[in-house]
Amino acid sequence: MSDQGLRVTDVIESIRKHRSIIGVITLAAAIAGGIFYLAGPKKYEAKTEFVVRNPMYADRNFIYNSDTKLIDYFANEDDIDRVMLMSEADIVQGKVIKNMHLAEAYSLDVTSRKGEEQLARRFSKNYNITRTEYKSLVLSYVDMNPERAASVANECVSVLETEFNEYYKEMRKGMYLSLIDRINEEDSTVNALTDSMVVIRDQYGIYDFVSPARYNLMAMGMKENGHKNYARGLEMIQNLESIKDEIVTNRAKQTSLVHQYKTGNKANQLPLLKVVTVAKVPVSPKGIGGMYTVLACAFLGFFFSTMLMAFADGIKRQSPR
DSSP: OOOOSOOHHHHHHHHHHTHHHHHHHHHHHHHHHHHHHHHSOOOEEEEEEEEEBOGGGGSHHHHSOTTSOOOOSBOOHHHHHHHHHHHTSHHHHHHHHHHTTHHHHTTOOTTSHHHHHHHHHHHHHHEEEEEOTTSEEEEEEEESSHHHHHHHHHHHHHHHHHHHHHHHHHHHHHHHHHHHHHHHHHHHHHHHHHHHHHHHHHHHTOOSOOOTTSTTOOOOSOOOOSOTTHHHHHHHHHHHHHHHHHHHHHHHHHHHHHHHHHTTOSTTSSOSEEEEEOOOOOSSOSSSOHHHHHHHHHHHHHHHHHHHHHHHHHHHHHSOO
8 A cells, every 4th residue: 555645754855865956956046036136126115104184174164163063183084085096096196297207217208198008007006005093194106216216205295285185275265266256246236336326315415324224223313305306315215225235244244254265275274184204215125135035035945846856756656666
């Protein structure tokens, strides 16, 4: 009955019997690993870490409302998801590629569609963003040039801050411009009503204070001036004055809202990203390093040569004589 399988004693015996060839293969594998590490292209990885602020703190409802319930200073999971989504969008990556002149750095012709796609794929391959358990985000970029790797990583965060913050600022600017248009319309209406009342007062000779729409103010001591249509003129002035006072009141409210929506719209006001670790120029290339590469290759050479010799000896033992 033949003995099936490979036992530990058989492996040890094969190592002792073929130690010379196993040693040569192990040494050759180690040398090959060293040559590959020295001759192969080295890639450097630069990392930067940042946290996301709660975008609601930049909203006027929270800035000017002291009675609002306290909310978390840090962004929630949904906001972090939006940041990660925007970080992988063309509006961010495309701008980083353009700002850092990566087409020239990678010697790619982006005048053609093919070259543009190659550059986008290469950037996407080297770019990575992940979230940590502490709700921070780690952004990394890999490049054969360590200085460029750090610069691109920091530029990614800068562009991401601009684009993500601009999303909220665009809405506030839209409301701000809408209010400005409304105030301009109200100014035109107030000027037209003022001109009309001046004409009516001169026509009917009524120069008393008439403002029924102003609360707690009443027209006192109104006396007829002898004009046959005095009553009609007075009613016309009261009607126009009431409309004008309401528009002036609304315009005052709109003006207050304009100042509120204008708050925080400047470029450097109320940033939403806070960098806690700036990407620095990496010193060591990405990977396990030269020593561990040699040791790993030597181990693989030793393992496979040992298994090969052991299997060969096992086949010889089982073959009929």
